[in-house]
Amino acid sequence: MSIVRHWSREVLDGRGYGDYQSMGMSGGQYDILREVVDAARAVRRQGTRNVDMLTERQAREGCTAWYRSGGPGEGPWR
Numbered sequence: 001m002s003i004v005r006h007w008s009r010e011v012l013d014g015r016g017y018g019d020y021q022s023m024g025m026s027g028g029q030y031d032i033l034r035e036v037v038d039a040a041r042a043v044r045r046q047g048t049r050n051v052d053m054l055t056e057r058q059a060r061e062g063c064t065a066w067y068r069s070g071g072p073g074e075g076p077w078r
Helices: 002-012 027-045 051-068
Strands: none
Touching (some): 002 027, 002 051, 027 051
């Protein structure tokens, strides 16, 4: 979760995207990152200031769901 949170802040602050591997992420984490960033940008356009809470919550929920079902490895994450 922390890597998704970190890169979502970087991207939202205009410090760019990269290849997910160069960011040290798995494909699943990168998918979560894109969803988080898209949602945060939509909220910013509406004038909401507290984007950090949104990105934190969505990163946590996305990673929890991804790893609960086993994610990229074998078996569920606990």
